[in-house]
Amino acid sequence: MKKRSLIPILYIAFLMLPIYWLVAMSFKTTNEILSGFSLFPQTFTLENYIAIFTDPTWYWGYINSITYVTINTVLSVCVALPAAYAFSRYRFLGDKQLFFWLLTNRMAPAAVFALPFFQLYSSIGLFDTYLAVALAHTLFNVPLAVWILEGFMRGIPKELDETAYVDGYSFPRFFVTIFLPNIKAGVGVAAFFCFMFSWVEMLLAKTLTAVEAKPIAAVMTRTASSAGYELGLLAAAGTLTIIPGAIVIWFVRNYIARGFAMGRV
Protein backbone atom coordinates (compact mmCIF):
# COMPACT_ATOMS: atom_id res chain seq x y z
CA MET A 1 0.00 0.00 0.00
CA LYS A 2 2.82 2.38 0.91
CA LYS A 3 4.65 1.71 -2.34
CA ARG A 4 1.56 2.36 -4.40
CA SER A 5 0.95 5.82 -3.00
CA LEU A 6 4.44 6.82 -4.12
CA ILE A 7 3.31 7.23 -7.73
CA PRO A 8 0.59 9.84 -7.07
CA ILE A 9 2.94 11.67 -4.70
CA LEU A 10 5.71 11.86 -7.30
CA TYR A 11 3.22 12.85 -9.98
CA ILE A 12 1.74 15.65 -7.87
CA ALA A 13 5.25 16.84 -6.96
CA PHE A 14 6.02 17.05 -10.68
CA LEU A 15 2.82 19.08 -11.22
CA MET A 16 3.56 21.43 -8.34
CA LEU A 17 7.19 22.26 -9.21
CA PRO A 18 6.58 24.77 -12.04
CA ILE A 19 3.68 26.29 -10.07
CA TYR A 20 5.90 26.66 -7.01
CA TRP A 21 8.53 28.34 -9.13
CA LEU A 22 6.00 30.81 -10.55
CA VAL A 23 4.74 31.71 -7.06
CA ALA A 24 8.28 31.97 -5.66
CA MET A 25 9.32 34.29 -8.50
CA SER A 26 6.33 36.54 -7.87
CA PHE A 27 7.68 37.35 -4.37
CA LYS A 28 11.20 38.18 -5.58
CA THR A 29 12.53 41.57 -6.56
CA THR A 30 13.73 42.06 -10.15
CA ASN A 31 17.26 42.47 -8.83
CA GLU A 32 17.22 39.16 -7.07
CA ILE A 33 15.80 37.36 -10.10
CA LEU A 34 18.48 38.69 -12.42
CA SER A 35 21.38 38.41 -9.99
CA GLY A 36 21.31 34.62 -9.81
CA PHE A 37 19.62 31.47 -8.65
CA SER A 38 17.82 31.22 -5.29
CA LEU A 39 15.39 28.50 -4.32
CA PHE A 40 13.42 30.69 -1.91
CA PRO A 41 12.81 34.44 -2.16
CA GLN A 42 15.69 36.04 -0.20
CA THR A 43 14.13 39.49 0.10
CA PHE A 44 10.46 38.71 0.32
CA THR A 45 8.52 41.47 -1.46
CA LEU A 46 4.91 42.23 -2.33
CA GLU A 47 5.76 45.04 -4.74
CA ASN A 48 4.82 42.96 -7.81
CA TYR A 49 1.31 42.43 -6.43
CA ILE A 50 1.01 46.05 -5.35
CA ALA A 51 1.97 47.12 -8.88
CA ILE A 52 -0.84 44.98 -10.30
CA PHE A 53 -3.54 46.11 -7.87
CA THR A 54 -2.77 49.80 -8.33
CA ASP A 55 -2.63 49.81 -12.12
CA PRO A 56 -6.06 49.86 -13.84
CA THR A 57 -4.80 48.20 -17.07
CA TRP A 58 -3.76 45.23 -14.93
CA TYR A 59 -6.78 44.75 -12.73
CA TRP A 60 -9.23 45.57 -15.52
CA GLY A 61 -7.71 42.63 -17.35
CA TYR A 62 -9.00 40.36 -14.59
CA ILE A 63 -12.43 41.99 -14.55
CA ASN A 64 -12.68 41.64 -18.34
CA SER A 65 -11.71 37.98 -18.30
CA ILE A 66 -14.11 37.09 -15.50
CA THR A 67 -16.96 39.01 -17.18
CA TYR A 68 -16.81 37.26 -20.55
CA VAL A 69 -16.20 33.87 -18.93
CA THR A 70 -19.33 34.33 -16.78
CA ILE A 71 -21.48 35.44 -19.74
CA ASN A 72 -20.22 32.48 -21.74
CA THR A 73 -20.90 29.95 -18.97
CA VAL A 74 -24.46 31.17 -18.35
CA LEU A 75 -25.24 31.35 -22.07
CA SER A 76 -23.78 27.93 -22.88
CA VAL A 77 -25.57 26.12 -20.07
CA CYS A 78 -28.92 27.88 -20.74
CA VAL A 79 -29.07 26.97 -24.43
CA ALA A 80 -27.61 23.51 -23.84
CA LEU A 81 -30.26 22.50 -21.24
CA PRO A 82 -33.28 22.21 -23.58
CA ALA A 83 -31.15 20.69 -26.35
CA ALA A 84 -29.70 18.06 -24.03
CA TYR A 85 -33.24 17.29 -22.83
CA ALA A 86 -34.36 16.76 -26.41
CA PHE A 87 -31.40 14.48 -27.20
CA SER A 88 -31.89 12.43 -24.05
CA ARG A 89 -35.68 12.00 -24.33
CA TYR A 90 -36.72 12.04 -27.98
CA ARG A 91 -35.79 10.64 -31.33
CA PHE A 92 -36.22 13.09 -34.15
CA LEU A 93 -35.19 13.53 -37.75
CA GLY A 94 -31.43 13.92 -37.98
CA ASP A 95 -30.76 13.75 -34.24
CA LYS A 96 -27.63 11.59 -34.54
CA GLN A 97 -26.21 13.69 -37.36
CA LEU A 98 -26.90 16.90 -35.46
CA PHE A 99 -25.24 15.56 -32.32
CA PHE A 100 -22.16 14.54 -34.28
CA TRP A 101 -22.03 17.86 -36.13
CA LEU A 102 -22.12 19.69 -32.78
CA LEU A 103 -19.16 17.63 -31.58
CA THR A 104 -17.16 18.33 -34.74
CA ASN A 105 -17.06 21.95 -33.65
CA ARG A 106 -15.18 20.83 -30.57
CA MET A 107 -12.57 19.38 -32.96
CA ALA A 108 -12.03 22.54 -34.99
CA PRO A 109 -8.61 24.13 -34.50
CA ALA A 110 -9.09 27.61 -32.99
CA ALA A 111 -6.44 28.92 -35.37
CA VAL A 112 -8.77 28.13 -38.28
CA PHE A 113 -11.45 30.40 -36.84
CA ALA A 114 -9.29 33.29 -35.68
CA LEU A 115 -9.36 35.37 -38.85
CA PRO A 116 -12.97 34.70 -39.93
CA PHE A 117 -14.17 35.42 -36.38
CA PHE A 118 -12.33 38.72 -36.43
CA GLN A 119 -14.09 39.68 -39.67
CA LEU A 120 -17.49 38.36 -38.58
CA TYR A 121 -17.55 40.15 -35.23
CA SER A 122 -16.10 43.34 -36.71
CA SER A 123 -18.79 43.42 -39.37
CA ILE A 124 -21.64 43.16 -36.85
CA GLY A 125 -20.03 45.76 -34.59
CA LEU A 126 -19.27 43.49 -31.68
CA PHE A 127 -15.49 43.62 -31.95
CA ASP A 128 -13.79 44.38 -28.63
CA THR A 129 -16.87 43.63 -26.50
CA TYR A 130 -17.42 40.99 -23.83
CA LEU A 131 -20.24 39.56 -25.87
CA ALA A 132 -17.97 38.83 -28.85
CA VAL A 133 -15.60 36.68 -26.81
CA ALA A 134 -18.46 35.03 -24.91
CA LEU A 135 -20.26 34.19 -28.17
CA ALA A 136 -17.09 32.97 -29.87
CA HIS A 137 -16.33 30.62 -27.00
CA THR A 138 -19.79 29.03 -27.29
CA LEU A 139 -18.40 27.40 -30.45
CA PHE A 140 -16.65 24.74 -28.37
CA ASN A 141 -18.48 25.11 -25.03
CA VAL A 142 -22.06 24.56 -26.19
CA PRO A 143 -21.28 21.16 -27.76
CA LEU A 144 -19.43 20.16 -24.63
CA ALA A 145 -22.26 21.31 -22.33
CA VAL A 146 -24.84 19.44 -24.43
CA TRP A 147 -22.68 16.32 -24.31
CA ILE A 148 -22.22 16.39 -20.53
CA LEU A 149 -25.82 17.34 -19.69
CA GLU A 150 -27.21 14.70 -22.02
CA GLY A 151 -25.24 12.06 -20.13
CA PHE A 152 -26.62 13.18 -16.78
CA MET A 153 -30.20 13.47 -18.09
CA ARG A 154 -30.17 9.97 -19.53
CA GLY A 155 -29.54 8.73 -15.99
CA ILE A 156 -32.93 10.17 -14.88
CA PRO A 157 -35.75 7.66 -15.53
CA LYS A 158 -38.46 8.76 -17.92
CA GLU A 159 -41.13 7.84 -15.37
CA LEU A 160 -40.27 11.06 -13.55
CA ASP A 161 -41.47 13.13 -16.54
CA GLU A 162 -44.60 11.04 -16.97
CA THR A 163 -45.60 11.16 -13.31
CA ALA A 164 -45.24 14.93 -13.31
CA TYR A 165 -47.49 15.28 -16.37
CA VAL A 166 -50.11 13.01 -14.78
CA ASP A 167 -49.98 15.22 -11.71
CA GLY A 168 -50.83 18.15 -13.97
CA TYR A 169 -47.48 19.92 -14.21
CA SER A 170 -46.90 22.01 -17.31
CA PHE A 171 -43.60 21.41 -19.10
CA PRO A 172 -41.80 24.59 -17.98
CA ARG A 173 -42.90 24.12 -14.39
CA PHE A 174 -41.87 20.46 -14.41
CA PHE A 175 -38.50 21.33 -15.96
CA VAL A 176 -37.63 24.03 -13.46
CA THR A 177 -39.08 22.67 -10.21
CA ILE A 178 -38.62 18.90 -10.64
CA PHE A 179 -36.16 18.10 -13.41
CA LEU A 180 -33.46 20.70 -12.76
CA PRO A 181 -32.96 19.85 -9.07
CA ASN A 182 -32.45 16.21 -10.13
CA ILE A 183 -29.60 17.04 -12.47
CA LYS A 184 -28.00 19.85 -10.51
CA ALA A 185 -24.73 17.90 -10.29
CA GLY A 186 -24.74 17.75 -14.08
CA VAL A 187 -25.40 21.47 -14.39
CA GLY A 188 -22.50 22.08 -12.00
CA VAL A 189 -20.14 19.90 -13.99
CA ALA A 190 -21.18 21.43 -17.32
CA ALA A 191 -20.75 24.94 -15.90
CA PHE A 192 -17.34 23.97 -14.55
CA PHE A 193 -16.10 22.77 -17.93
CA CYS A 194 -17.53 25.84 -19.71
CA PHE A 195 -15.80 28.06 -17.19
CA MET A 196 -12.56 26.16 -17.57
CA PHE A 197 -12.34 26.18 -21.37
CA SER A 198 -13.41 29.80 -21.64
CA TRP A 199 -10.98 30.89 -18.92
CA VAL A 200 -7.96 29.16 -20.45
CA GLU A 201 -8.62 29.91 -24.13
CA MET A 202 -6.51 32.80 -25.34
CA LEU A 203 -6.15 32.75 -29.11
CA LEU A 204 -9.74 33.77 -29.88
CA ALA A 205 -10.07 36.00 -26.82
CA LYS A 206 -6.98 37.92 -27.89
CA THR A 207 -7.98 38.14 -31.55
CA LEU A 208 -11.43 39.52 -30.73
CA THR A 209 -10.38 42.25 -28.30
CA ALA A 210 -8.27 45.39 -28.50
CA VAL A 211 -8.67 47.67 -25.48
CA GLU A 212 -12.07 47.55 -23.80
CA ALA A 213 -12.43 43.82 -23.26
CA LYS A 214 -8.80 42.75 -23.25
CA PRO A 215 -8.30 39.56 -21.21
CA ILE A 216 -5.74 39.49 -18.42
CA ALA A 217 -3.45 37.07 -20.19
CA ALA A 218 -3.23 39.42 -23.19
CA VAL A 219 -2.33 42.29 -20.86
CA MET A 220 0.43 40.05 -19.56
CA THR A 221 2.06 39.44 -22.94
CA ARG A 222 1.93 43.10 -23.84
CA THR A 223 3.46 44.22 -20.55
CA ALA A 224 6.12 41.55 -20.71
CA SER A 225 7.29 42.82 -24.07
CA SER A 226 6.91 46.57 -23.52
CA ALA A 227 8.48 46.85 -20.07
CA GLY A 228 11.63 44.95 -20.88
CA TYR A 229 11.61 41.70 -19.04
CA GLU A 230 9.90 42.12 -15.72
CA LEU A 231 9.76 38.50 -14.71
CA GLY A 232 8.56 39.18 -11.18
CA LEU A 233 5.56 41.15 -12.41
CA LEU A 234 4.80 38.50 -15.01
CA ALA A 235 5.00 35.78 -12.34
CA ALA A 236 2.68 37.69 -9.99
CA ALA A 237 0.12 38.20 -12.76
CA GLY A 238 0.37 34.52 -13.65
CA THR A 239 -0.10 33.48 -10.03
CA LEU A 240 -3.26 35.58 -9.81
CA THR A 241 -4.74 33.82 -12.87
CA ILE A 242 -4.45 30.47 -11.08
CA ILE A 243 -6.65 31.57 -8.15
CA PRO A 244 -10.10 31.70 -9.83
CA GLY A 245 -9.53 28.25 -11.31
CA ALA A 246 -8.44 26.85 -7.94
CA ILE A 247 -11.57 28.23 -6.24
CA VAL A 248 -13.86 26.76 -8.88
CA ILE A 249 -12.21 23.32 -8.71
CA TRP A 250 -12.61 23.24 -4.94
CA PHE A 251 -16.39 23.68 -5.32
CA VAL A 252 -16.81 20.88 -7.83
CA ARG A 253 -14.11 18.54 -6.53
CA ASN A 254 -16.51 15.64 -5.97
CA TYR A 255 -17.97 15.89 -9.46
CA ILE A 256 -15.02 16.67 -11.76
CA ALA A 257 -14.17 13.07 -12.44
CA ARG A 258 -17.79 12.18 -13.12
CA GLY A 259 -18.29 14.97 -15.65
CA PHE A 260 -16.91 13.36 -18.74
CA ALA A 261 -17.54 9.83 -17.57
CA MET A 262 -21.29 10.38 -17.82
CA GLY A 263 -21.21 11.59 -21.40
CA ARG A 264 -21.99 9.15 -24.17
CA VAL A 265 -19.39 8.05 -26.67
Added chain:
Amino acid sequence: MRTENQKAWFFVLPVLALVAFNALVPMMTVVNYSVQETFGNNQFFWEGLGWFEQILRSDRFQAALGRQFLFTTLILMIEVPLGIIVALSMPRKGFWVPVCLVLMALPMLIPWNVVGSMWNIFTLPKIGLLGYFLNDVLGINYDMTQQPLSAWITIVVMDVWHWTSLVVLLCYAGLVSIPDAYYQAAKIDGASPWSVFRYIQLPKMKTVLTIAVLLRFMDSFNIYTEPFVLTGGGPGNSTTLLSIDLMKIALGQFDLGPAAAMSLIYFAITLLVSWVFYTLMTKDDAQ
Protein backbone atom coordinates in the same frame (compact mmCIF):
# COMPACT_ATOMS: atom_id res chain seq x y z
CA MET B 1 -36.70 4.28 -24.45
CA ARG B 2 -36.66 7.51 -26.35
CA THR B 3 -39.87 8.31 -28.16
CA GLU B 4 -40.26 9.72 -31.64
CA ASN B 5 -41.18 13.40 -31.47
CA GLN B 6 -40.35 15.91 -34.18
CA LYS B 7 -41.26 18.84 -31.94
CA ALA B 8 -38.02 18.15 -30.07
CA TRP B 9 -36.42 20.24 -32.81
CA PHE B 10 -37.72 23.34 -31.05
CA PHE B 11 -35.60 22.46 -28.03
CA VAL B 12 -32.52 22.16 -30.18
CA LEU B 13 -33.18 25.38 -32.09
CA PRO B 14 -31.28 27.80 -29.78
CA VAL B 15 -28.16 25.64 -29.85
CA LEU B 16 -28.48 25.20 -33.58
CA ALA B 17 -28.82 28.94 -34.19
CA LEU B 18 -25.87 29.80 -31.97
CA VAL B 19 -23.48 27.17 -33.28
CA ALA B 20 -24.55 27.72 -36.87
CA PHE B 21 -23.81 31.42 -36.53
CA ASN B 22 -20.41 30.66 -35.04
CA ALA B 23 -19.44 27.75 -37.23
CA LEU B 24 -21.16 28.10 -40.60
CA VAL B 25 -20.54 31.79 -41.29
CA PRO B 26 -16.78 31.60 -40.58
CA MET B 27 -16.55 28.29 -42.43
CA MET B 28 -18.15 29.86 -45.52
CA THR B 29 -15.66 32.74 -45.26
CA VAL B 30 -12.81 30.27 -45.19
CA VAL B 31 -14.16 28.28 -48.13
CA ASN B 32 -14.68 31.53 -50.02
CA TYR B 33 -11.08 32.64 -49.50
CA SER B 34 -9.65 29.24 -50.24
CA VAL B 35 -10.71 29.30 -53.89
CA GLN B 36 -9.80 32.93 -54.65
CA GLU B 37 -6.75 35.10 -55.11
CA THR B 38 -6.66 38.69 -53.93
CA PHE B 39 -4.28 41.57 -54.56
CA GLY B 40 -5.87 43.82 -51.96
CA ASN B 41 -8.57 46.48 -52.55
CA ASN B 42 -11.18 43.79 -52.00
CA GLN B 43 -10.70 42.51 -55.54
CA PHE B 44 -10.91 38.76 -55.82
CA PHE B 45 -10.12 36.40 -58.66
CA TRP B 46 -11.20 32.81 -59.06
CA GLU B 47 -8.35 30.46 -58.25
CA GLY B 48 -10.10 27.09 -58.15
CA LEU B 49 -8.28 24.38 -56.28
CA GLY B 50 -4.88 25.94 -56.93
CA TRP B 51 -4.21 26.85 -53.32
CA PHE B 52 -5.01 23.37 -52.11
CA GLU B 53 -2.59 21.87 -54.60
CA GLN B 54 0.09 24.39 -53.71
CA ILE B 55 -0.28 23.78 -49.96
CA LEU B 56 -0.34 20.02 -50.20
CA ARG B 57 2.80 20.02 -52.36
CA SER B 58 4.75 22.58 -50.36
CA ASP B 59 7.66 21.32 -48.27
CA ARG B 60 6.76 23.79 -45.56
CA PHE B 61 3.29 22.34 -45.03
CA GLN B 62 4.53 18.76 -45.17
CA ALA B 63 7.25 19.50 -42.64
CA ALA B 64 4.79 21.20 -40.26
CA LEU B 65 2.34 18.30 -40.66
CA GLY B 66 5.13 15.82 -39.93
CA ARG B 67 6.13 17.71 -36.78
CA GLN B 68 2.47 17.86 -35.74
CA PHE B 69 2.01 14.10 -36.09
CA LEU B 70 5.27 13.46 -34.24
CA PHE B 71 4.15 15.75 -31.40
CA THR B 72 0.67 14.21 -31.14
CA THR B 73 2.03 10.66 -31.28
CA LEU B 74 4.54 11.37 -28.50
CA ILE B 75 1.82 13.01 -26.41
CA LEU B 76 -0.59 10.08 -26.74
CA MET B 77 2.14 7.51 -26.11
CA ILE B 78 3.27 9.22 -22.92
CA GLU B 79 0.08 10.67 -21.46
CA VAL B 80 -2.29 7.73 -21.88
CA PRO B 81 -0.13 5.04 -20.16
CA LEU B 82 1.08 7.50 -17.52
CA GLY B 83 -2.50 8.61 -16.84
CA ILE B 84 -3.65 5.01 -16.43
CA ILE B 85 -0.76 4.20 -14.06
CA VAL B 86 -1.43 7.23 -11.87
CA ALA B 87 -5.19 6.55 -11.82
CA LEU B 88 -4.62 2.91 -10.82
CA SER B 89 -2.38 3.85 -7.92
CA MET B 90 -4.64 6.56 -6.51
CA PRO B 91 -6.52 5.90 -3.27
CA ARG B 92 -10.20 5.03 -3.82
CA LYS B 93 -11.62 6.75 -0.75
CA GLY B 94 -10.63 8.86 2.21
CA PHE B 95 -9.36 12.31 2.99
CA TRP B 96 -6.68 12.36 0.28
CA VAL B 97 -8.99 11.75 -2.67
CA PRO B 98 -10.38 15.31 -3.01
CA VAL B 99 -6.92 16.75 -2.27
CA CYS B 100 -5.35 14.66 -5.04
CA LEU B 101 -8.14 15.54 -7.49
CA VAL B 102 -7.91 19.27 -6.85
CA LEU B 103 -4.11 19.37 -7.11
CA MET B 104 -4.15 17.29 -10.27
CA ALA B 105 -6.83 19.38 -11.95
CA LEU B 106 -5.00 22.63 -11.19
CA PRO B 107 -2.73 22.73 -14.29
CA MET B 108 -5.77 22.39 -16.57
CA LEU B 109 -7.29 25.60 -15.22
CA ILE B 110 -4.34 27.85 -15.89
CA PRO B 111 -4.74 30.08 -18.98
CA TRP B 112 -2.75 28.62 -21.84
CA ASN B 113 -0.39 31.49 -22.35
CA VAL B 114 0.31 31.61 -18.60
CA VAL B 115 1.29 27.94 -18.95
CA GLY B 116 3.73 29.01 -21.67
CA SER B 117 5.15 31.88 -19.57
CA MET B 118 5.34 29.65 -16.52
CA TRP B 119 7.44 27.06 -18.35
CA ASN B 120 9.54 29.79 -19.83
CA ILE B 121 10.38 31.08 -16.35
CA PHE B 122 10.87 27.50 -15.14
CA THR B 123 13.34 26.54 -17.87
CA LEU B 124 15.43 29.72 -18.22
CA PRO B 125 19.12 28.90 -17.86
CA LYS B 126 20.66 30.51 -14.72
CA ILE B 127 17.27 31.83 -13.52
CA GLY B 128 14.76 29.01 -13.84
CA LEU B 129 14.61 26.06 -11.47
CA LEU B 130 14.86 23.42 -14.19
CA GLY B 131 17.32 25.38 -16.33
CA TYR B 132 19.60 25.95 -13.34
CA PHE B 133 19.34 22.36 -12.17
CA LEU B 134 20.16 20.86 -15.58
CA ASN B 135 22.94 23.27 -16.51
CA ASP B 136 24.67 24.05 -13.23
CA VAL B 137 23.98 21.02 -11.06
CA LEU B 138 23.92 18.16 -13.55
CA GLY B 139 26.16 19.86 -16.08
CA ILE B 140 23.89 19.09 -19.04
CA ASN B 141 24.04 21.74 -21.73
CA TYR B 142 20.39 22.74 -21.99
CA ASP B 143 19.11 25.84 -23.72
CA MET B 144 15.65 25.80 -25.21
CA THR B 145 16.20 28.86 -27.37
CA GLN B 146 19.26 27.40 -29.11
CA GLN B 147 18.86 23.63 -29.33
CA PRO B 148 15.94 22.07 -31.25
CA LEU B 149 16.11 18.90 -29.15
CA SER B 150 15.84 20.82 -25.86
CA ALA B 151 12.93 22.79 -27.27
CA TRP B 152 11.15 19.60 -28.31
CA ILE B 153 11.67 17.90 -24.96
CA THR B 154 10.42 21.03 -23.21
CA ILE B 155 7.17 21.34 -25.19
CA VAL B 156 6.44 17.62 -24.77
CA VAL B 157 7.13 17.69 -21.02
CA MET B 158 5.05 20.85 -20.75
CA ASP B 159 2.08 19.18 -22.42
CA VAL B 160 2.50 16.08 -20.24
CA TRP B 161 2.47 18.39 -17.23
CA HIS B 162 -0.56 20.25 -18.54
CA TRP B 163 -2.88 17.48 -19.72
CA THR B 164 -1.98 14.07 -18.23
CA SER B 165 -4.38 14.89 -15.39
CA LEU B 166 -7.29 14.80 -17.83
CA VAL B 167 -6.50 11.15 -18.58
CA VAL B 168 -6.03 10.49 -14.85
CA LEU B 169 -9.38 12.03 -13.90
CA LEU B 170 -11.27 10.20 -16.63
CA CYS B 171 -9.68 6.81 -15.85
CA TYR B 172 -10.23 7.39 -12.16
CA ALA B 173 -13.91 8.04 -12.83
CA GLY B 174 -14.09 4.71 -14.63
CA LEU B 175 -12.25 2.89 -11.84
CA VAL B 176 -14.40 4.11 -8.94
CA SER B 177 -17.49 2.82 -10.74
CA ILE B 178 -16.25 -0.79 -10.34
CA PRO B 179 -18.11 -2.51 -7.46
CA ASP B 180 -15.96 -4.06 -4.72
CA ALA B 181 -17.55 -7.45 -5.42
CA TYR B 182 -15.55 -7.70 -8.65
CA TYR B 183 -12.26 -7.40 -6.79
CA GLN B 184 -13.36 -9.87 -4.13
CA ALA B 185 -14.29 -12.39 -6.80
CA ALA B 186 -10.91 -11.88 -8.46
CA LYS B 187 -9.17 -12.41 -5.14
CA ILE B 188 -11.02 -15.68 -4.49
CA ASP B 189 -10.06 -16.88 -7.97
CA GLY B 190 -6.44 -15.99 -7.20
CA ALA B 191 -6.19 -13.57 -10.15
CA SER B 192 -2.83 -11.83 -10.65
CA PRO B 193 -2.71 -8.02 -10.59
CA TRP B 194 -2.22 -8.09 -14.36
CA SER B 195 -5.37 -10.15 -14.99
CA VAL B 196 -7.32 -7.90 -12.61
CA PHE B 197 -6.20 -4.98 -14.75
CA ARG B 198 -6.75 -6.75 -18.08
CA TYR B 199 -10.15 -8.32 -17.41
CA ILE B 200 -11.78 -6.06 -14.79
CA GLN B 201 -10.29 -2.57 -14.79
CA LEU B 202 -9.46 -2.06 -18.46
CA PRO B 203 -12.94 -3.05 -19.77
CA LYS B 204 -14.54 -0.72 -17.22
CA MET B 205 -12.27 2.12 -18.26
CA LYS B 206 -12.87 1.58 -21.96
CA THR B 207 -15.59 4.21 -22.41
CA VAL B 208 -13.74 6.93 -20.53
CA LEU B 209 -10.46 5.96 -22.15
CA THR B 210 -12.03 6.44 -25.57
CA ILE B 211 -13.08 9.95 -24.54
CA ALA B 212 -9.61 10.60 -23.12
CA VAL B 213 -7.79 9.50 -26.27
CA LEU B 214 -10.16 11.47 -28.51
CA LEU B 215 -9.89 14.65 -26.45
CA ARG B 216 -6.12 14.36 -26.13
CA PHE B 217 -5.82 13.76 -29.85
CA MET B 218 -7.97 16.76 -30.80
CA ASP B 219 -6.42 19.15 -28.34
CA SER B 220 -2.79 18.18 -28.95
CA PHE B 221 -3.35 18.27 -32.70
CA ASN B 222 -4.83 21.78 -32.44
CA ILE B 223 -2.34 23.09 -29.90
CA TYR B 224 -1.21 26.66 -30.45
CA THR B 225 -0.84 29.01 -27.49
CA GLU B 226 1.49 27.10 -25.16
CA PRO B 227 4.29 26.25 -27.65
CA PHE B 228 3.85 29.64 -29.32
CA VAL B 229 4.48 31.49 -26.05
CA LEU B 230 7.27 29.13 -25.01
CA THR B 231 9.30 28.72 -28.19
CA GLY B 232 7.54 30.84 -30.82
CA GLY B 233 8.02 27.88 -33.16
CA GLY B 234 11.79 28.04 -32.86
CA PRO B 235 14.67 27.64 -32.76
CA GLY B 236 14.40 28.04 -36.52
CA ASN B 237 11.26 26.18 -37.50
CA SER B 238 11.93 23.17 -35.34
CA THR B 239 8.82 23.48 -33.16
CA THR B 240 6.53 25.16 -35.69
CA LEU B 241 3.44 22.97 -35.38
CA LEU B 242 0.49 23.23 -37.76
CA SER B 243 -1.48 25.91 -35.87
CA ILE B 244 1.61 28.07 -35.42
CA ASP B 245 2.41 27.81 -39.11
CA LEU B 246 -1.19 28.59 -40.01
CA MET B 247 -1.23 31.72 -37.85
CA LYS B 248 2.05 32.84 -39.39
CA ILE B 249 0.55 32.59 -42.87
CA ALA B 250 -2.85 34.03 -41.96
CA LEU B 251 -2.03 36.93 -39.65
CA GLY B 252 1.72 37.30 -40.21
CA GLN B 253 1.88 37.32 -43.99
CA PHE B 254 -1.87 37.89 -44.53
CA ASP B 255 -1.92 35.34 -47.37
CA LEU B 256 -5.65 34.71 -47.12
CA GLY B 257 -6.00 32.19 -49.94
CA PRO B 258 -3.27 29.75 -48.87
CA ALA B 259 -4.18 30.20 -45.19
CA ALA B 260 -7.82 29.34 -45.90
CA ALA B 261 -6.90 26.32 -48.00
CA MET B 262 -4.55 25.15 -45.26
CA SER B 263 -7.30 25.66 -42.64
CA LEU B 264 -9.65 23.36 -44.53
CA ILE B 265 -6.99 20.69 -45.04
CA TYR B 266 -6.09 20.95 -41.34
CA PHE B 267 -9.70 20.64 -40.19
CA ALA B 268 -10.29 17.72 -42.56
CA ILE B 269 -7.28 15.84 -41.17
CA THR B 270 -8.45 16.42 -37.57
CA LEU B 271 -11.94 15.15 -38.41
CA LEU B 272 -10.65 12.16 -40.34
CA VAL B 273 -8.23 10.97 -37.66
CA SER B 274 -10.81 11.53 -34.88
CA TRP B 275 -13.29 9.47 -36.87
CA VAL B 276 -10.75 6.67 -37.37
CA PHE B 277 -9.92 6.62 -33.63
CA TYR B 278 -13.61 6.64 -32.75
CA THR B 279 -14.47 3.78 -35.11
CA LEU B 280 -11.50 1.66 -34.04
CA MET B 281 -12.10 2.14 -30.33
CA THR B 282 -15.86 1.48 -30.42
CA LYS B 283 -15.72 -1.34 -32.98
CA ASP B 284 -16.27 -4.12 -30.43
CA ASP B 285 -19.36 -2.50 -28.94
CA ALA B 286 -21.20 -2.51 -32.24
CA GLN B 287 -20.94 -6.28 -32.66
